Amino acid sequence: QAQLVESGGGSVQAGGSLRLSCAASEIIEPYSRYCLGWFRQAHGQGREGVVVIDSDGRSTYRDSVKGRFTSSRDNAKKILYLEMNNMRPEDTDIYYCAADLGPSRGGFCDLNMITSTNFGNWGHGTQVTVSS
Numbered sequence: 001q002a003q004l005v006e007s008g009g010g011s012v013q014a015g016g017s018l019r020l021s022c023a024a025s026e027i028i029e030p031y032s033r034y035c036l037g038w039f040r041q042a043h044g045q046g047r048e049g050v051v052v053i054d055s056d057g058r059s060t061y062r063d064s065v066k067g068r069f070t071s072s073r074d075n076a077k078k079i080l081y082l083e084m085n086n087m088r089p090e091d092t093d094i095y096y097c098a099a100d101l102g103p104s105r106g107g108f109c110d111l112n113m114i115t116s117t118n119f120g121n122w123g124h125g126t127q128v129t130v131s132s
Helices: 102-106
Strands: 004-007 010-013 018-024 035-041 048-053 059-061 069-074 079-084 093-100 126-131
Touching: 004 093, 018 035, 018 093, 018 126, 035 069, 035 079, 035 102, 048 069, 048 079, 059 069, 079 093, 093 102
Parallel strands: 010 126
Antiparallel strands: 004 018, 018 079, 035 048, 035 093, 048 059, 069 079, 093 126
């Protein structure tokens, strides 16, 4: 059983919008204390961070998505969201959600301080394609 399950991927034209969701299983507890993140990966490339959101709901974004993407978490429903607006062809990737307690415990749930290697729980990914 997958610990995290993404949904909402698809194809849009440049300038369009998509909303991704990531539902967590019962294993991810206490969900509210987890550091959560969205990462993306192109074929043959490394996994890069898009946004990380801490247990207080504070988010840090990569520069290329600032002002266009917004992440939020619903701790009651155990769902992480990524609202993507004004999308660009370079946003085309497989998007993964991730969760881990370690960065929360260590006080470094911040995209400027962590990478994908700090996360032990992953979804299977959802494809996002933006056409020009």
